[in-house]
Amino acid sequence: MKALIESIVTPLVDFPEDIVVTETEEETKIIYHLTVNQDDVGKIIGKNGRIAKAIRTVVYAAKTDANKRIYLDIM
Template sequence: MKALIETIVASLVDHPEDIVVTETEEDTKIVYHLTVNQEDVGKVIGKNGRIAKAIRTVVYAARTDAKKRIYLDIM
């Protein structure tokens, strides 16, 4: 899942080397924390959060464990 997030975001940002995705797993959920360069945050979030919502939709659809919810935090 990390590779999927990095691949999607790398095509959107000017500084793909600054992409960091960390994973936190609990009993009922998995949280991915996406950190990008400060200049690229607006590009990842998009106007009215549309790009962020689209990224989350793809990530949620690609989940392999149906028992755990997946969350994506963009920082």
Template sequence: MKALIETIVQPLVDYPEDVVVTEKEEDHKVTYHLTVHKDDVGKVIGKNGRIAKAIRTVVYAAGTNTTKRIYLDIM
């Protein structure tokens, strides 16, 4: 899942080497924290959050085969 998030985000940003995805697993959920360069935050979020919503939709759809709930936080 980390590779999927990186594959989606890296072409969107100016500093792809600063894209970092960390995973935190708990009992019933998995949280992925996406960190990008400060100049790229607006590009990842998009106008009115549309790009962030699209990224979350793809990640949630890819995680439907697991029993744990998946969350994506953009920092």
């Protein structure tokens, strides 16, 4: 899932070397924290959050564990 998130985000940013995706797993959920360069945050969120919503939709659709919810935090 980390590779999927990175492959979606990399073409959108000016500083792809600053992309960091970390994973936190709990009993009922998996949280992915996406961190990008401060200058690229607006590009990832997009106007009215449209790009962030689209990224989350793709990530949620690609989930492999049916018993756990997936969350994507963008920082």
